[in-house]
Amino acid sequence: MDGFTSPLIGDHSDTERTYQLELRLGADHARRRLATEHEREALFLSRTGKHVHPENLYSMPGLVRLALSLGGLYQRAVSNSRALRVTRNRFVVPGLPPALEGYTLLQLSDLHVDMDEANLHAVIETVRELDYDLCVITGDYRRDTWGDIAPAMEGMRRLRTHLKGTPLAILGNHDSVLMVPEMESMGYRMLMNESLCLEREDAALWIAGVDDPHLYQTHDLAAATRDIPPGALSLLLSHTPEIHTEAARAGFDLYLCGHTHGGQLCLPGGIPLTLDARIPRRLGRGNWMEDAMQGYTTTGAGTSILNVRLNCPPEVTLHQLSAGPDSVGQ
Known part of the structure; x- marks a missing residue:
């Protein structure tokens, strides 16, 4: 995987991006996804051009800033949003092949790289010092859910030079499918309802990635799992x-x-005011279980609407795989 290079060349022209996207995903898939984006964007716009989606209301940042300022919390909340931490999580996987013992994934999410220059700088300075085997990025690169992708792509280009190997990435609800050829030209490997097999000695880990299930609902688990053998060790992004x-x-x-930001603005004790997702609250942040599947929802490295956080620190996460407490090397 470290030798992965994309045949696609990035370009700032939407026409060129569309052409590259059709080469990458097929004309039908690309055109349907773009049509969905245009339809969704139209729903966010009133006849006067005002954005009516909660994340895109022109007044929303001002309202949040005013509320925090009146409570004397605004400067503290801004400082919190840039105080990035490294969270370490251990997945105990019974029967994990010895070759994958200690395998470490760096998860980045909800970067919103064109939101706040100080936050992007904090991410870059943090990840460049970390030791991991593979970086995975679970979406949301752009500040808004609409508009020009160029500022976000410039931020992702800067970040890419500080990431080891070939990062695997998926799209979030803030992201345009036009980002796919652009990011692959930088050396990211995008998983668009696809999977790949990571091999180490005689062990295999299948990693699948789906398109955004939240806003666009263009995920396709059947396509993402098509090549994964029954019973194989598998991870979903x-x-x-x-x-x-x-x-x-x-x-x-x-x-x-990711996506939830852990609530971003939380009550003491980390109780989120909102998670902006159709989920039980137990899935909003950190570790959780669904039947035999282990999950982790990161609070994310960036911010949405305004670069503020309360009682919910931003994070990048190192996930280590282990067969159990008695494993070699523990």
Whole structure:
């Protein structure tokens, strides 16, 4: 995987991006996804051009800023949003092949790289010092859910130079499918309802990734699992935890996601005011289980609407695989 290079060349022209996308996904898939984006964007716009989706309301950042300022919390909340931490999580997988013992995944999510320059700098400075085997990124690169992708793509280009190997990535609800050829030209490997097999010695780990299940609902678990052998060790990358039930039924062992930001603005004790997802609250942050499948919902590295956080620190996460407490090397 480290030798992966894409045949696609990035370009800032939407026409060129569309052509590249059709080469990558097939004309039918690409055109249907773009048509869905245009339809969704039209729903976010009133006749006067004002954005009516909650994440895109022109007044929303000002309202949040005013509320925090009146409570004397605004500067603290901004500082919190840039205080990135490294969270370490251990997945105990019974029967894990010895060759995968200690295998470590770096998960990044909800970067919103064009939101706040200080936050992007914190991410870059943090990840460049970390030791891991594979980086996976679970979506949301752009600040808004509409508009020009160029600022977000520039941020992802800067980040890419500090990531080891070939990062695997999926799209979130803030992302345009036009990002796929652009990001693959940078050396990211996009999983669009696809899977790949990671091999180490005589062990195999299948990693699948689906398109956004939240806003666009263009995920396709059947396509993502098509090549995975029955009983194989498998991990799903999904932007949101909203398809946890279907993923468990599909036989995935592990599930990594983001989207919720852990609530971003939480009450003391980390109680979220909202998670913006159709999920039980137990899935909103950290570790969880669905039948035999283990999941993790990261609070994400970036912010949405406004670069503020309360009682919910931003994070990048290192997930280590282990067969159990008595494993070699523990």
